[in-house]
Amino acid sequence: xxxxxxxxxxxxxxxxxxxxxxxxxxxxxxxxxxxxxxxxxxxxxxxxxxxxxxxxxxxxxxxxxxxxxxxxxxxxxxxxxxxxxxxxxxxxxxxxxxxxxxxxxxxxxxxxxxxxxxxxxxxxxxxxxxxxxxxxxxxxxxxxxxxxxxxxxxx
Amino acid sequence: xxxxxxxxxxxxxxxxxxxxxxxxxxxxxxxxxxxxxxxxxxxxxxxxxxxxxxxxxxxxxxxxxxxxxxxxxxxxxxxxxxxxxxxxxxxxxxxxxxxxxxxxxxxxxxxxxxxxxxxxxxxxxxxxxxxxxxxxxxxxxxxxxxxxxxxxxxxxxxxxxxx
Numbered sequence: 001x002x003x004x005x006x007x008x009x010x011x012x013x014x015x016x017x018x019x020x021x022x023x024x025x026x027x028x029x030x031x032x033x034x035x036x037x038x039x040x041x042x043x044x045x046x047x048x049x050x051x052x053x054x055x056x057x058x059x060x061x062x063x064x065x066x067x068x069x070x071x072x073x074x075x076x077x078x079x080x081x082x083x084x085x086x087x088x089x090x091x092x093x094x095x096x097x098x099x100x101x102x103x104x105x106x107x108x109x110x111x112x113x114x115x116x117x118x119x120x121x122x123x124x125x126x127x128x129x130x131x132x133x134x135x136x137x138x139x140x141x142x143x144x145x146x147x148x149x150x151x152x153x154x155x
Numbered sequence: 156x157x158x159x160x161x162x163x164x165x166x167x168x169x170x171x172x173x174x175x176x177x178x179x180x181x182x183x184x185x186x187x188x189x190x191x192x193x194x195x196x197x198x199x200x201x202x203x204x205x206x207x208x209x210x211x212x213x214x215x216x217x218x219x220x221x222x223x224x225x226x227x228x229x230x231x232x233x234x235x236x237x238x239x240x241x242x243x244x245x246x247x248x249x250x251x252x253x254x255x256x257x258x259x260x261x262x263x264x265x266x267x268x269x270x271x272x273x274x275x276x277x278x279x280x281x282x283x284x285x286x287x288x289x290x291x292x293x294x295x296x297x298x299x300x301x302x303x304x305x306x307x308x309x310x311x312x313x314x315x316x317x318x
Contacts, residue, residue: 088230099268102251102277105254106247108250109250110247113237127230127233128250130254131258132262132268134262138262142261
Protein backbone atom coordinates (compact mmCIF):
# COMPACT_ATOMS: atom_id res chain seq x y z
CA UNK A 1 0.00 0.00 0.00
CA UNK A 2 1.32 3.43 -0.89
CA UNK A 3 -0.24 6.32 0.94
CA UNK A 4 0.08 10.04 0.31
CA UNK A 5 -0.23 12.40 3.26
CA UNK A 6 -0.82 16.13 2.86
CA UNK A 7 0.53 18.35 5.67
CA UNK A 8 -0.29 20.14 7.84
CA UNK A 9 -4.00 19.33 7.84
CA UNK A 10 -5.57 15.98 7.16
CA UNK A 11 -9.00 16.22 5.63
CA UNK A 12 -9.73 12.56 6.24
CA UNK A 13 -8.17 9.58 7.98
CA UNK A 14 -5.28 7.86 6.26
CA UNK A 15 -4.45 4.47 7.68
CA UNK A 16 -0.84 3.36 7.80
CA UNK A 17 -0.65 -0.34 8.52
CA UNK A 18 2.56 -1.57 10.12
CA UNK A 19 1.91 -5.10 8.86
CA UNK A 20 2.29 -4.08 5.22
CA UNK A 21 6.03 -4.67 5.18
CA UNK A 22 8.48 -2.81 2.94
CA UNK A 23 6.03 -0.07 2.10
CA UNK A 24 7.16 3.48 1.65
CA UNK A 25 5.12 6.61 2.12
CA UNK A 26 5.15 9.56 -0.25
CA UNK A 27 4.57 12.80 1.62
CA UNK A 28 3.49 15.96 -0.21
CA UNK A 29 3.79 18.95 2.09
CA UNK A 30 2.17 22.31 1.42
CA UNK A 31 5.29 23.57 -0.35
CA UNK A 32 4.97 20.62 -2.76
CA UNK A 33 8.51 19.40 -1.99
CA UNK A 34 7.48 15.81 -2.06
CA UNK A 35 9.60 13.20 -0.25
CA UNK A 36 9.51 9.49 0.42
CA UNK A 37 9.99 7.86 3.80
CA UNK A 38 10.15 4.25 4.94
CA UNK A 39 6.85 3.40 6.57
CA UNK A 40 8.36 2.20 9.86
CA UNK A 41 10.20 5.52 10.23
CA UNK A 42 7.01 7.45 9.48
CA UNK A 43 5.14 5.52 12.17
CA UNK A 44 7.94 6.20 14.65
CA UNK A 45 7.94 9.91 13.77
CA UNK A 46 4.19 10.13 14.27
CA UNK A 47 4.51 8.34 17.61
CA UNK A 48 7.13 10.86 18.73
CA UNK A 49 4.83 13.75 17.80
CA UNK A 50 1.96 12.17 19.73
CA UNK A 51 4.19 11.53 22.77
CA UNK A 52 5.53 15.07 22.55
CA UNK A 53 2.00 16.45 22.81
CA UNK A 54 1.26 14.10 25.71
CA UNK A 55 4.52 15.12 27.38
CA UNK A 56 3.58 18.81 27.20
CA UNK A 57 0.17 18.14 28.73
CA UNK A 58 1.65 15.97 31.48
CA UNK A 59 4.37 18.49 32.23
CA UNK A 60 1.77 21.22 32.74
CA UNK A 61 -0.22 18.89 35.00
CA UNK A 62 2.93 18.11 36.98
CA UNK A 63 3.82 21.80 37.41
CA UNK A 64 0.36 22.46 38.82
CA UNK A 65 0.63 19.54 41.22
CA UNK A 66 4.05 20.64 42.49
CA UNK A 67 2.93 24.27 42.84
CA UNK A 68 -0.03 23.23 45.00
CA UNK A 69 2.26 21.09 47.14
CA UNK A 70 4.66 24.00 47.69
CA UNK A 71 1.85 26.42 48.42
CA UNK A 72 0.45 24.17 51.15
CA UNK A 73 3.88 24.19 52.85
CA UNK A 74 4.95 27.75 52.07
CA UNK A 75 6.14 28.47 55.61
CA UNK A 76 8.48 25.44 55.61
CA UNK A 77 10.00 26.09 52.18
CA UNK A 78 12.50 28.80 51.34
CA UNK A 79 12.43 28.05 47.63
CA UNK A 80 11.51 25.26 45.22
CA UNK A 81 12.93 24.69 41.77
CA UNK A 82 12.25 22.40 38.85
CA UNK A 83 15.41 21.57 36.96
CA UNK A 84 17.10 18.68 35.12
CA UNK A 85 19.39 15.91 36.31
CA UNK A 86 20.54 12.74 34.56
CA UNK A 87 17.79 12.78 31.90
CA UNK A 88 15.12 13.34 34.56
CA UNK A 89 13.30 16.31 35.96
CA UNK A 90 14.54 17.25 39.41
CA UNK A 91 12.35 18.92 42.04
CA UNK A 92 14.66 20.72 44.47
CA UNK A 93 13.05 21.81 47.74
CA UNK A 94 15.04 24.09 50.03
CA UNK A 95 13.93 24.19 53.66
CA UNK A 96 13.32 27.44 55.50
CA UNK A 97 14.68 26.04 58.73
CA UNK A 98 18.19 24.81 59.43
CA UNK A 99 17.01 21.76 61.41
CA UNK A 100 16.24 18.57 59.55
CA UNK A 101 12.51 18.62 58.75
CA UNK A 102 11.51 14.97 59.01
CA UNK A 103 7.85 15.66 58.22
CA UNK A 104 8.71 17.65 55.09
CA UNK A 105 10.89 14.77 53.84
CA UNK A 106 8.05 12.31 54.53
CA UNK A 107 5.67 14.58 52.59
CA UNK A 108 8.13 14.94 49.72
CA UNK A 109 8.60 11.17 49.49
CA UNK A 110 4.81 10.74 49.53
CA UNK A 111 4.48 13.23 46.67
CA UNK A 112 7.33 11.63 44.73
CA UNK A 113 5.79 8.18 45.09
CA UNK A 114 2.29 9.39 44.14
CA UNK A 115 3.60 11.04 40.96
CA UNK A 116 5.48 7.88 39.96
CA UNK A 117 2.30 5.86 40.46
CA UNK A 118 0.03 8.32 38.62
CA UNK A 119 -0.96 6.91 35.23
CA UNK A 120 -1.80 10.43 34.04
CA UNK A 121 1.89 11.29 34.50
CA UNK A 122 3.42 8.16 33.02
CA UNK A 123 5.85 10.09 30.79
CA UNK A 124 7.26 12.12 33.67
CA UNK A 125 10.56 11.04 35.19
CA UNK A 126 10.96 13.07 38.36
CA UNK A 127 13.47 12.93 41.18
CA UNK A 128 13.21 14.98 44.34
CA UNK A 129 15.75 16.41 46.71
CA UNK A 130 15.35 18.31 49.97
CA UNK A 131 18.14 20.67 51.01
CA UNK A 132 18.88 22.72 54.10
CA UNK A 133 18.98 26.50 53.63
CA UNK A 134 21.83 27.07 51.13
CA UNK A 135 23.37 30.02 49.35
CA UNK A 136 23.12 30.40 45.60
CA UNK A 137 26.56 28.86 44.99
CA UNK A 138 25.66 25.66 46.84
CA UNK A 139 22.25 25.56 45.21
CA UNK A 140 23.94 25.90 41.83
CA UNK A 141 25.50 22.46 42.16
CA UNK A 142 22.01 20.93 42.24
CA UNK A 143 20.62 22.97 39.36
CA UNK A 144 21.09 22.54 35.61
CA UNK A 145 21.26 25.99 34.04
CA UNK A 146 19.51 24.70 30.89
CA UNK A 147 16.23 24.63 32.79
CA UNK A 148 15.44 26.43 36.03
CA UNK A 149 11.82 27.02 36.99
CA UNK A 150 11.55 28.61 40.40
CA UNK A 151 8.33 28.75 42.36
CA UNK A 152 7.32 32.15 43.62
CA UNK A 153 5.25 31.97 46.77
CA UNK A 154 1.67 33.01 46.20
CA UNK A 155 1.81 32.51 42.43
CA UNK B 156 39.57 -3.99 52.56
CA UNK B 157 36.90 -6.55 51.75
CA UNK B 158 34.06 -4.04 51.41
CA UNK B 159 35.97 -2.10 48.77
CA UNK B 160 36.98 -5.26 46.95
CA UNK B 161 33.43 -6.56 46.71
CA UNK B 162 32.04 -3.17 45.83
CA UNK B 163 34.33 -2.56 42.91
CA UNK B 164 34.56 -6.08 41.58
CA UNK B 165 31.25 -7.61 42.43
CA UNK B 166 28.74 -4.89 41.83
CA UNK B 167 29.88 -1.53 40.56
CA UNK B 168 31.60 -2.68 37.39
CA UNK B 169 28.69 -4.73 36.05
CA UNK B 170 31.06 -7.54 35.09
CA UNK B 171 29.34 -9.90 37.47
CA UNK B 172 26.11 -8.68 39.03
CA UNK B 173 25.87 -9.39 42.73
CA UNK B 174 23.35 -11.92 43.94
CA UNK B 175 20.90 -11.38 46.77
CA UNK B 176 23.29 -13.00 49.26
CA UNK B 177 26.26 -11.01 48.01
CA UNK B 178 24.29 -7.81 48.58
CA UNK B 179 23.45 -9.03 52.09
CA UNK B 180 27.16 -9.67 52.70
CA UNK B 181 27.91 -6.11 51.58
CA UNK B 182 25.13 -4.76 53.81
CA UNK B 183 26.66 -6.69 56.71
CA UNK B 184 30.11 -5.21 56.00
CA UNK B 185 28.55 -1.77 56.17
CA UNK B 186 26.84 -2.75 59.43
CA UNK B 187 30.26 -3.54 60.97
CA UNK B 188 31.40 -0.03 60.14
CA UNK B 189 28.13 1.41 61.48
CA UNK B 190 28.71 -0.45 64.76
CA UNK B 191 32.26 0.86 64.90
CA UNK B 192 31.24 4.49 64.27
CA UNK B 193 28.42 4.25 66.81
CA UNK B 194 30.93 2.91 69.32
CA UNK B 195 33.29 5.81 68.48
CA UNK B 196 30.36 8.22 68.81
CA UNK B 197 31.85 10.49 66.16
CA UNK B 198 32.03 11.06 62.39
CA UNK B 199 28.30 11.60 62.04
CA UNK B 200 28.76 12.39 58.33
CA UNK B 201 30.41 9.04 57.64
CA UNK B 202 27.82 7.27 59.78
CA UNK B 203 25.12 8.84 57.61
CA UNK B 204 26.89 7.81 54.41
CA UNK B 205 27.52 4.22 55.48
CA UNK B 206 23.90 3.89 56.65
CA UNK B 207 22.78 4.97 53.19
CA UNK B 208 25.06 2.40 51.56
CA UNK B 209 23.76 -0.33 53.81
CA UNK B 210 20.23 0.62 52.73
CA UNK B 211 21.31 0.46 49.08
CA UNK B 212 22.47 -3.14 49.49
CA UNK B 213 19.34 -4.19 51.36
CA UNK B 214 17.23 -2.70 48.53
CA UNK B 215 19.39 -4.35 45.86
CA UNK B 216 18.99 -7.68 47.66
CA UNK B 217 15.21 -7.17 47.51
CA UNK B 218 15.41 -6.48 43.78
CA UNK B 219 17.71 -9.46 43.16
CA UNK B 220 15.36 -11.83 44.97
CA UNK B 221 12.10 -10.54 43.51
CA UNK B 222 12.84 -9.62 39.93
CA UNK B 223 16.49 -10.40 39.27
CA UNK B 224 16.80 -6.66 38.73
CA UNK B 225 20.04 -4.73 39.24
CA UNK B 226 20.12 -0.94 39.42
CA UNK B 227 22.71 0.87 37.36
CA UNK B 228 22.49 4.20 39.18
CA UNK B 229 20.90 5.88 42.18
CA UNK B 230 18.23 7.30 39.84
CA UNK B 231 17.54 3.84 38.48
CA UNK B 232 17.08 2.43 41.99
CA UNK B 233 14.75 5.26 43.05
CA UNK B 234 12.68 4.79 39.91
CA UNK B 235 12.28 1.06 40.52
CA UNK B 236 11.24 1.63 44.15
CA UNK B 237 8.73 4.33 43.23
CA UNK B 238 7.15 2.44 40.35
CA UNK B 239 6.47 -0.62 42.51
CA UNK B 240 3.52 -0.02 44.83
CA UNK B 241 4.53 -2.64 47.40
CA UNK B 242 7.88 -0.91 47.97
CA UNK B 243 6.32 2.34 49.21
CA UNK B 244 7.39 1.94 52.84
CA UNK B 245 10.93 1.06 51.79
CA UNK B 246 11.09 4.10 49.50
CA UNK B 247 9.78 6.54 52.11
CA UNK B 248 12.35 5.51 54.72
CA UNK B 249 15.16 5.14 52.16
CA UNK B 250 14.47 8.75 51.02
CA UNK B 251 15.61 10.10 54.42
CA UNK B 252 18.93 8.30 54.14
CA UNK B 253 19.35 9.44 50.54
CA UNK B 254 18.60 13.08 51.40
CA UNK B 255 20.90 13.30 54.39
CA UNK B 256 23.77 11.37 52.81
CA UNK B 257 23.58 13.73 49.83
CA UNK B 258 23.64 16.72 52.18
CA UNK B 259 26.72 15.57 54.09
CA UNK B 260 28.54 14.57 50.91
CA UNK B 261 27.86 17.58 48.73
CA UNK B 262 27.23 20.60 50.93
CA UNK B 263 29.84 22.50 52.85
CA UNK B 264 29.53 22.75 56.60
CA UNK B 265 26.52 20.48 57.08
CA UNK B 266 27.73 19.66 60.60
CA UNK B 267 25.24 21.95 62.25
CA UNK B 268 22.30 20.07 60.71
CA UNK B 269 22.37 16.72 62.49
CA UNK B 270 24.33 15.75 65.56
CA UNK B 271 25.74 12.29 66.11
CA UNK B 272 22.83 11.62 68.47
CA UNK B 273 20.19 12.59 65.91
CA UNK B 274 21.92 10.58 63.19
CA UNK B 275 21.72 7.56 65.46
CA UNK B 276 18.13 8.07 66.63
CA UNK B 277 16.63 9.37 63.38
CA UNK B 278 18.63 7.78 60.57
CA UNK B 279 19.99 4.54 62.05
CA UNK B 280 17.51 3.36 64.67
CA UNK B 281 14.43 4.71 62.90
CA UNK B 282 14.88 5.01 59.12
CA UNK B 283 17.52 2.39 58.35
CA UNK B 284 15.80 0.08 60.82
CA UNK B 285 12.53 0.66 58.93
CA UNK B 286 14.16 -0.01 55.54
CA UNK B 287 15.39 -3.35 56.90
CA UNK B 288 12.12 -4.30 58.59
CA UNK B 289 10.01 -3.42 55.55
CA UNK B 290 12.41 -5.32 53.28
CA UNK B 291 12.40 -8.60 55.20
CA UNK B 292 9.14 -9.76 53.59
CA UNK B 293 10.81 -9.53 50.16
CA UNK B 294 13.96 -11.48 51.05
CA UNK B 295 14.59 -15.20 50.89
CA UNK B 296 14.74 -17.12 54.16
CA UNK B 297 18.50 -17.44 53.82
CA UNK B 298 18.94 -13.70 53.28
CA UNK B 299 16.61 -12.87 56.18
CA UNK B 300 18.69 -15.06 58.44
CA UNK B 301 22.03 -13.74 57.15
CA UNK B 302 21.23 -10.04 57.36
CA UNK B 303 22.80 -8.44 60.43
CA UNK B 304 19.99 -6.19 61.56
CA UNK B 305 19.97 -2.88 63.36
CA UNK B 306 19.42 -3.37 67.07
CA UNK B 307 17.82 -0.23 68.50
CA UNK B 308 18.73 0.53 72.12
CA UNK B 309 16.11 -0.35 74.77
CA UNK B 310 14.66 3.17 74.91
CA UNK B 311 13.91 3.04 71.15
CA UNK B 312 13.22 -0.67 70.76
CA UNK B 313 9.45 -0.39 71.09
CA UNK B 314 8.91 2.43 68.63
CA UNK B 315 6.56 1.73 65.73
CA UNK B 316 8.30 0.94 62.44
CA UNK B 317 7.53 3.82 60.04
CA UNK B 318 5.51 2.66 57.03
